Amino acid sequence: MLAISLQPEEFDLALGVQRWLIVFGTVLLVSLLVSLMASLATYGGTGPARLFGRLGYAACDFMSLSPRRIFAVALLTFREAVRRKALLVFVVFAVLFMFASWFLTGNSERPEQDIEVYVGFVFTTISWLVLLVGGVLSCFGLPEDIRLRSLHTVVTKPVRRNEIVLGRMLGFGSVCTLILVLMGIVGQIWIVRQSQGLTLSCRVPIYGVLKFLDRTGAETSKGLNVGDIVETRGFIEGGTKGAAVFQFRLPKSQPELLRFESRFEAFRTHKGSMDRTIQARYVLSNEEKGLRVPLEKFNVAEFSQNERDVERKISYTNEKTLKKEEVDLYNDLAQDGWLTVHVQCLDRGQYLGASRGDFFVRELPDRSFSAGYWKAMVGVWLMVVLLVMIAVTASCFVKGPVACLLCFCVFVLGQPAHDFMDKLVTGKQVGGGATESLYRLVSQANQTTPLDNQMMERTLKTIDRLPSGSLWIAKHLIPDMRTFSMAAWVGKGLDVPWYSAMLPSLAVALGYILPCVLLGYFSLSLRELESK
Amino acid sequence: MNQTTSRQRKMAYFVGMLVLLAPIIGLGMPGSGTSGGGALARMRSSYDLGESNLGQVDPTSATMNLVLLGLRGIAVNILRMDLDYYKDHKEWSKMRTTTESVILLQPHYIEVWRFLSWNLAYNVSAEWDAVPERFYWVKEGGKFAQRGTQRNQENAELYWDVGKTWSQKVGRSDEWRYFRKYFVKDPDEKSFKGQADPEVNPEMKDNYLVARDWYANANEKELGRGQHVMMRALFRSGPYKALLDYADALQRDVKYEPSSDVIKEKFSRARSIFDEGYAEWVSKYGKERYRTGKAEVFMEADQNDVAALAKENGLDAGVIRREIDFFQKTTNYRYWRERARAEKMPTTAEAHRQLYEGERLYKSGKLSKDPTTGKPGAQEMLEEGMANYAKLLDDFVELRSEDLTVEEGMWGLLIWRKALDLQGKPIPENYPLKWLWEEHQGLVASLQDRFNSMGY
Numbered sequence: 001m002l003a004i005s006l007q008p009e010e011f012d013l014a015l016g017v018q019r020w021l022i023v024f025g026t027v028l029l030v031s032l033l034v035s036l037m038a039s040l041a042t043y044g045g046t047g048p049a050r051l052f053g054r055l056g057y058a059a060c061d062f063m064s065l066s067p068r069r070i071f072a073v074a075l076l077t078f079r080e081a082v083r084r085k086a087l088l089v090f091v092v093f094a095v096l097f098m099f100a101s102w103f104l105t106g107n108s109e110r111p112e113q114d115i116e117v118y119v120g121f122v123f124t125t126i127s128w129l130v131l132l133v134g135g136v137l138s139c140f141g142l143p144e145d146i147r148l149r150s151l152h153t154v155v156t157k158p159v160r161r162n163e164i165v166l167g168r169m170l171g172f173g174s175v176c177t178l179i180l181v182l183m184g185i186v187g188q189i190w191i192v193r194q195s196q197g198l199t200l201s202c203r204v205p206i207y208g209v210l211k212f213l214d215r216t217g218a219e220t221s222k223g224l225n226v227g228d229i230v231e232t233r234g235f236i237e238g239g240t241k242g243a244a245v246f247q248f249r250l251p252k253s254q255p256e257l258l259r260f261e262s263r264f265e266a267f268r269t270h271k272g273s274m275d276r277t278i279q280a281r282y283v284l285s286n287e288e289k290g291l292r293v294p295l296e297k298f299n300v301a302e303f304s305q306n307e308r309d310v311e312r313k314i315s316y317t318n319e320k321t322l323k324k325e326e327v328d329l330y331n332d333l334a335q336d337g338w339l340t341v342h343v344q345c346l347d348r349g350q351y352l353g354a355s356r357g358d359f360f361v362r363e364l365p366d367r368s369f370s371a372g373y374w375k376a377m378v379g380v381w382l383m384v385v386l387l388v389m390i391a392v393t394a395s396c397f398v399k400g401p402v403a404c405l406l407c408f409c410v411f412v413l414g415q416p417a418h419d420f421m422d423k424l425v426t427g428k429q430v431g432g433g434a435t436e437s438l439y440r441l442v443s444q445a446n447q448t449t450p451l452d453n454q455m456m457e458r459t460l461k462t463i464d465r466l467p468s469g470s471l472w473i474a475k476h477l478i479p480d481m482r483t484f485s486m487a488a489w490v491g492k493g494l495d496v497p498w499y500s501a502m503l504p505s506l507a508v509a510l511g512y513i514l515p516c517v518l519l520g521y522f523s524l525s526l527r528e529l530e531s532k
Numbered sequence: 533m534n535q536t537t538s539r540q541r542k543m544a545y546f547v548g549m550l551v552l553l554a555p556i557i558g559l560g561m562p563g564s565g566t567s568g569g570g571a572l573a574r575m576r577s578s579y580d581l582g583e584s585n586l587g588q589v590d591p592t593s594a595t596m597n598l599v600l601l602g603l604r605g606i607a608v609n610i611l612r613m614d615l616d617y618y619k620d621h622k623e624w625s626k627m628r629t630t631t632e633s634v635i636l637l638q639p640h641y642i643e644v645w646r647f648l649s650w651n652l653a654y655n656v657s658a659e660w661d662a663v664p665e666r667f668y669w670v671k672e673g674g675k676f677a678q679r680g681t682q683r684n685q686e687n688a689e690l691y692w693d694v695g696k697t698w699s700q701k702v703g704r705s706d707e708w709r710y711f712r713k714y715f716v717k718d719p720d721e722k723s724f725k726g727q728a729d730p731e732v733n734p735e736m737k738d739n740y741l742v743a744r745d746w747y748a749n750a751n752e753k754e755l756g757r758g759q760h761v762m763m764r765a766l767f768r769s770g771p772y773k774a775l776l777d778y779a780d781a782l783q784r785d786v787k788y789e790p791s792s793d794v795i796k797e798k799f800s801r802a803r804s805i806f807d808e809g810y811a812e813w814v815s816k817y818g819k820e821r822y823r824t825g826k827a828e829v830f831m832e833a834d835q836n837d838v839a840a841l842a843k844e845n846g847l848d849a850g851v852i853r854r855e856i857d858f859f860q861k862t863t864n865y866r867y868w869r870e871r872a873r874a875e876k877m878p879t880t881a882e883a884h885r886q887l888y889e890g891e892r893l894y895k896s897g898k899l900s901k902d903p904t905t906g907k908p909g910a911q912e913m914l915e916e917g918m919a920n921y922a923k924l925l926d927d928f929v930e931l932r933s934e935d936l937t938v939e940e941g942m943w944g945l946l947i948w949r950k951a952l953d954l955q956g957k958p959i960p961e962n963y964p965l966k967w968l969w970e971e972h973q974g975l976v977a978s979l980q981d982r983f984n985s986m987g988y
Contacts, residue, residue, distance in 0.1 A: 113625035120626070229620045265622075266661035271706055277661045302661055 006488055007232060007357045008207045008497055011504040020511050023476045027515070058521065061160045069159050070167045076154075077171020081137050089133045093183055096125050116491035118194045119373075122187035123380065123487035126180065130384050131411070134176040138391030139403035141168060142524075165392060165520035172388045180384060184377045188370065200369035201493040203261070205360035208246035208341070217241035226267045226351055233265055233355045238278070239348030246341045248361045254330050259362040260308040264343070265353035266300050277301060278350050282308065283342040286333050292319060293327055297346055307362075367495055375496035376486035382509040383484035387411065389516040390479075397523035414481035421475045425468060433464025483508050608637050624656065628672070635680075642687055645680035649673045653697050663710045664719035670701050670711065675731055681749075688759040691750035692770060698732075699743035699774050703781055709788060712781065715739040740778035747771040765822045765831075765863050772809065772817040776872055779805035783884060796885060803881040810872035818865070824855045831856060831865050866930060874928040879920045886917030887944040890951075899951045911955070914948040915964070922964040932968075939975065941968050946979050 039047030142164075145151035154164060192200065212223045215237045223234015223244065236242035250258075266278040281297040293316045298306060312329045327333055333340075343359065345352035390410055394403035413421070423429040431437050431447030439460055440447060451457040483505045489496045496502060536544070561570035569577075611634045618627035631648050638644045653673020657666040674697040680690040702711040716736050718724040728736045735742075747770025750759075759767055782802035786795045818832025827845035830837070833856055842849040860866050874880050890913035893899075900909035908916070921941050924931070931937045945965055952959060 113628070116625045117629050230622075232621075268661065274663050274707060274710065300661065302665065 006492065006494065007355060008205075008500040010499045011507065013503065013507060016504070016507050016511075019476060023473055024515060026473055027477070058162075058525075061162050061521070065160070065163060065166070069163045070170060073154070073159065073164055073167025074170035074174060077141065077168050078174050080141070081172065081175040084137065087179070089129050089179060090182070093125070093129055093186070096129075115191070115195050115198060115200065115493070118191050119487055119491040122191055123376065123485075123490075126183045126187055126377075127380050127383065130176050130180050130183065130380070131387055133179060134172060134384050134388050135391050135407050136404065137175065138168070138172045138388045139395050139407060140400035141172065142392065142395040143398075143400040143403065146527075161524045162517060162521040165396060165517055165524060168392045169389050169516070169520075172392065173385050176384045176388060177381060180377065180381055184374070188373055191373075192369075202367040202369050202372035202490075202495050203493055204363040204367055204495045205261070205497070206248055206251070206363060207356060207360050207497075208248040210354070210356045211245050211247075212236065213241060213243045213245060213342075215240035215242045217243075223354065224351065226353070228353075233353035233358070235265075235267060235351040235353045236343070236345055238345035238350040238352065243283075243342040243344045244352070244354035244359075246343065246359050248339045248341065250330065250334055250337055250339050250361070251363065252337070254312075255364065256312045257364065258310045258329065259364055260306075260310060260341070260359070261362045262306045262308075262343070262354075262359040263302070264300050264306070264358055266302060267351040267353060269349050269351065272347060272350060278352065279346040280352055281344055281346060283344060284310075284314070284329075284333050285340050285342060286335055287340070288335060289332065291327060291332060293333065294319065300352065369490075372490045372493075372495045375502060376490045379484045379486040379496070379501070379505050382505050383481060386479055386484075386509045386512055389512055393516040393520040393523070396520040397527065410478060411481060413478045418475075418478065418480050418482060421471075421478070425471050425475050427461075427465070427468075432461060435463045436460040479508055479512060604637050608634060611637070619651075619656070622659065627656070628652075631676070639683045642680075642684060642689055645677060645684070645690055646693055649677035649680065649693055649697070652676055653701050657701075663707050664714065666707060667711055667714045667719060670697065671729060671732055673697055673701075678731070686753055686757050688750045688753035688757065688767075689761050691746050691753055692759065692761060692767065695743040695746035695750060695770055695774065697743075698739045698746065699777060702739040703743075703777060708781075709785075712739055712785070715742075738778055738781070740774045740781060744771045744774035744778070747774055763862060765820075765859050768820060769817060769863055772812050773868070775805065775809040775812060776868055779803075779809055779872075779875065786888060792889065795888065799881045799885045803876055803878065806872050806875035810869070810876050813869055813872055818869070822859060824858070827852060827855055829855050829859065831859050831863070832869075867934065870928050870930045871934070874924055874931060877924070877927075880924050883917050883920030883924055884940070886913050886920060887940065888917075890914035890917055890944065891947050894947050894951055899955055910951045911948065911957075914944055914951065917944055918948065918964040922968075925965075925968070938968065938972055939979075941965055942972055942975050942979055945969050946976070946983060950983070 039051040043050055212220045212234050214220045223236055225231050226235050236244055277299045279297050280300050282295045284293040315326050318325050391407045394406045486496045486501050559571050562573055611630055615630045653670045657669035660666045677690055677694045702715055716728050718729045733742050751768050779802045782798050786798045789795050814832045819830050821828050821830050827847055829841055838849050838852050842852045890910045893913055894910035898909045900911050
């Protein structure tokens with residue numbers, strides 16, 4: 001059985017922008033209200049006027065941004081980073097790659113699996129090293145300048161605070177970009193060397209829309225569960241009308257040959273024939289025209305890709321008339337440019353598992369490995385840029401070590417803990433929210449069992465739901481670092497898709513620019529630079 | 533106010549350091565080829581706790597542990613969580629790599645080797661549909677345990693686990709027929725070119741014979757450091773039982789052999805293996821001494837032995853007999869002794885062959901003797917087999933209560949009755965194994981179902 005295939009989920013940009021506006025607007029509003037109250041408390045009646053005056057000054061600062069000054073600060077930052085021996089990170093990088101083979105066991109029988117491991121190693125190593133260097137440099141840059149008073153030589157020049165923040169971000173971002181590009185080149189050479197004799201591919205998938213039919217042929221929301229802990233795949237029953245129905249948007253160029261690629265999972269309820277694997281077939285259909293074109297059955301190979309070429313003109317035996325007929329893929333089978341493919345399991349009593357990522361139409365010809373590799377590297381770059389932005393912002397209002405700690409927390413919350421936050425906000429967390437968990441802890445109640453006192457359970461759940469709005473805001477304040485991980489696509493020899501991988505990562509990184517610059521600017525403006 | 537000068541303080545620190553250094557050197561100095569080193573090094577050596585005493589030293593593993601300082605436990609926890617995640621998400625290549633990482637950090641934690649090896653051989657292999665793929669993962673599990681033995685050369689449990697994987701998993705799972713074949717001829721033609729995987733089976737032997745070697749090694753290591761897997765007498769039965777299982781597997785194999793000559797040869801080989809197995813069972817395994825709470829006994833003991841053991845242990849002969857009986861029952865000693873003794877007899881092998889050949893003749897429609905060639909048909913072959921089988925059960929009464937033995941006899945009887953029925957002949961008043969048919973009527977329905985499903 002092959003690994004659960006990557007599940008592409010199209011990113012809804014409009015929804016993303018809407019959420020960004022809600023979160024950004026709310027935070028802005030709360031900050032304004034707090035500032036207003038603080039100004040009233042500090043300056044009395046003149047406070048609001050002073051506050052709005054300061055905001056007006058800030059608006060002027062932003063209106064008169066000078067790219068030349070920003071570039072000058074960025075150049076200075078770049079030189080400073082080089083002077084601080086940031087490029088020594090290459091020594092660590094070289095050492096890791098020299099000894100990588102010690103830690104990565106090659107598998108002579110399944111070399112194709114190794115590519116995934118090699119790609120994973122390269123991306124993990126590069127990400128961690130660049131993040132570490134970028135994070136530390138960015139966190140300590142401004143606080144160190146303040147400590148050594150070298151910032152005075154900058155702020156006394158006609159440079160605005162927002163230009164300093166932007167220049168720093170740009171400077172550190174450039175250092176990280178340089179390091180990333182060089183490491184990326186070495187990483188690619190290393191993967192190619194390690195994978196000698198193997199084909200490094202970058203297949204371009206066109207994913208479809210999936211729905212299921214149950215054993216009676218009726219449409220159902222999902223397939224059967226055969227006991228998998230992770231219910232990514234839905235299963236269909238063999239020898240029945242059960243089917244996984246995929247609908248693909250066909251390429252407008254209407255190529256003469258379409259290649260289907262699948263990675264279904266088989267599940268046996270009885271031993272059956274052990275001489276072969278479970279059999280399945282594709283049935284191309286056009287419901288409007290009442291056409292059903294079954295293709296030749298195939299044995300489901302869980303390990304390797306099931307590839308099937310479909311030519312434009314298809315000869316088939318009509319199941320009703322039992323006569324040989326011919327259809328045209330685009331003119332007869334496609335409906336408004338969409339092709340419907342039913343996947344059926346042919347073995348009675350056995351099951352076939354399918355998920356959206358398991359079956360796709362492959363665009364031909366394949367792209368070069370470099371295309372996918374560097375797209376995924378862009379993902380790493382966006383993550384590094386985001387971290388640099390957060391680190392520079394943090395260094396505007398706290399000292400270096402604290403800024404480091406803050407960045408580390410953001411990173412941890414953004415990667416492994418984001419899943420937990422998602423569950424907490426959506427109410428899917430096993431054991432409930434904070435109050436219910438506390439009650440279970442004290443009463444030694446299992447997380448998975450319902451509480452004995454139902455009234456108590458309802459009350460606790462209601463209490464836990466009260467701060468759900470603020471939790472939702474908090475969840476969206478922490479960047480979802482998982483968005484930037486694209487190495488899995490490259491490891492599996494697939495192209496990194498734009499809508500489900502590149503676009504969301506770009507949107508996340510872009511979404512933090514304005515908040516970070518604003519926060520950094522106001523923090524630096526209000527910071528007492530004489531204080532070490 | 534401190535009156536000492538900076539130099540005086542530095543001197544004091546230096547003297548303090550020297551004083552503290554002396555016990556550290558005395559305790560922690562590493563041993564070398566000529567000297568035993570410090571007290572800790574000597575103790576490590578005398579208790580066989582040094583890396584090199586435990587097994588092969590892996591520089592990678594040592595480096596990882598050194599680099600992680602005190603964070604090894606945390607790193608292992610994270611890796612184990614990753615491992616479970618990859619397993620749940622069926623990310624097999626990543627799971628395999630994570631397994632290696634865990635073991636780099638815990639090379640001498642035996643339970644980790646045991647669990648991960650079992651996980652690969654039993655859990656992961658079952659996730660695959662194609663039998664060659666399942667075999668690949670069984671091999672991965674076995675190989676993993678084999679590597680564990682290299683890193684922990686004195687640990688008997690890991691040797692025993694390897695033996696168990698090659699005997700039980702390969703020889704007894706649903707796919708045993710394929711697995712046994714693949715064990716001597718790997719399905720991965722590209723890598724092994726029709727040979728066995730040399731890492732697993734360099735001499736291309738039967739899986740049970742390879743398992744036997746591993747069990748024998750486990751027994752040898754067990755003498756040194758003991759084991760914590762199971763009762764000692766059961767643990768040590770491994771190599772002897774593997775030989776008997778090998779003979780049993782040869783008998784099972786014949787059902788998939790098309791040629792009568794090969795069937796005859798396999799039954800004959802199984803008989804000689806049972807002969808060898810019986811000799812080892814009674815003269816070696818039966819004579820191994822085991823300590824109970826009360827006495828030290830061995831299982832193959834006659835009256836004289838019992839008397840001698842009673843004297844040696846200072847106990848009553850009845851107590852010794854009860855202790856021996858306890859061991860024999862726990863290890864199923866008497867059954868295997870009787871089974872091997874029965875199977876080594878020429879008439880037994882002949883009975884198996886005749887019953888099986890009779891079934892084959894029935895299947896091919898040859899119900900009675902061919903009048904032209906004089907070759908026996910299913911009826912005659914089965915009657916000869918039944919007679920020999922009846923003799924076997926008369927001579928070895930203990931086998932009468934053994935399920936598989938009863939089933940084989942009943943199956944032969946059912947087919948014989950079908951053969952007579954098809955020929956329109958009545959069932960005679962008396963026939964061999966009549967008592968067996970009458971005693972086990974409860975089995976007839978399930979055998980009839982099996983008969984129907986085979987489409988004869």
